[in-house]
Amino acid sequence: MPAASSFAIDVPDRLLRRAREGERAALEQLCRWFERPVFTLALRLTGDRDEAQDVLQETMLKAIAKLGEFRGDAPFWGWLRQIAVNEALMQLRRRRRLDESLDDDGFEPVDASPPPSAAADAAALWRALEKLPAATRAVLWLYHAEGHTHEEIAGLMQRTPSFSKSQLARGGRRLRALLEPQSEHATEVQHA
Template identity: 75%
Template sequence: MTLAMTADAPRTATAAPAPARSSFAIDVPASLLERARAGEHAAFEQLFRWFERPVYTLALRLCGDRDDAADVLQDTMLKVFGNLRSFRGGSPFWGWLRQVAVNEALQKLRRRRLLDDELPMGEHEFEDLAPPPAAAADAATLTRALLRLPPSTRSVLWLYHAEGYTHEEIAGLLQRTASFSKSQLARGGRRLRALLETPEEADRG
């Protein structure tokens, strides 16, 4: 199942199947990073404009609250800009920035003790590989459906399908196990599909 977010996706995102291409996957010229490291205000503004939407979208999908997402965006950018001199490459800049954003969003959920709430695990769960219904292409509809899921389940779905994280990576981020991630992906995927296809019936169930 692939989470299509046409309304929120920046020009660099693609609709290719897994592994997902993150909306953060923006090639940043080394010269721009050098200018930002040197403290050039215009370079900071350029980086902010490029990554504002991906950071805010990720934070909103994980936190489920616009005010929290705005806080995560601000905290992420402040942390990235404050530590930019320590970034020496070796991995894409966007990957480092995305990791900061994910950590900030999950920390927001932990402070509110929201990651303890998830869909119950089953004994025999398998990854949900069925294609999503057409409604998944509607950003507003998908957002409403995601908000009906527990934060931890929503986080697993978004990190796996939209950001391309592995179950092992998600387990590390959530401080759980890979089996937990797989179980939440399977059950959450089925629940999300039900919400998208028959929202009224799914809400009553």
């Protein structure tokens, strides 16, 4: 099961009821409340602002269309986040970005350790993530940030669990390599 999000907006039942009834003001309010977190998630997965904007629009349209399916037995953000993740991955597939830079030659042992300590600097981490292939970045994000298992990632990305494991291992190595020069440079600057 995906990790619980630290982001939470309490959506009143009354607002959800009004939105399900098609009240425009209620639908607009839901969209405004969740616009930023959906866009941020989409940006993390796609690495592209235009694609993230497309994902945001598709997510909101799909959520409005499927609002009657939301049972309310889990937080609204969890339900909406899953729609956003699916839309982001579909966006990547549509753009054929998943296959562009993959050289999947088989399973490699998984290194499921979290990113290196240099990743504490969120800006440096994001710059490094942007340099990774889209599929690798998506696997890293889904595994570490969203808390999905390899089996869940495989299902979401229409791949095998070994694909998820190999991308996580490769992505972790690439991410560390991208972050290490920055931490060495920072150490040199501190000692200068």
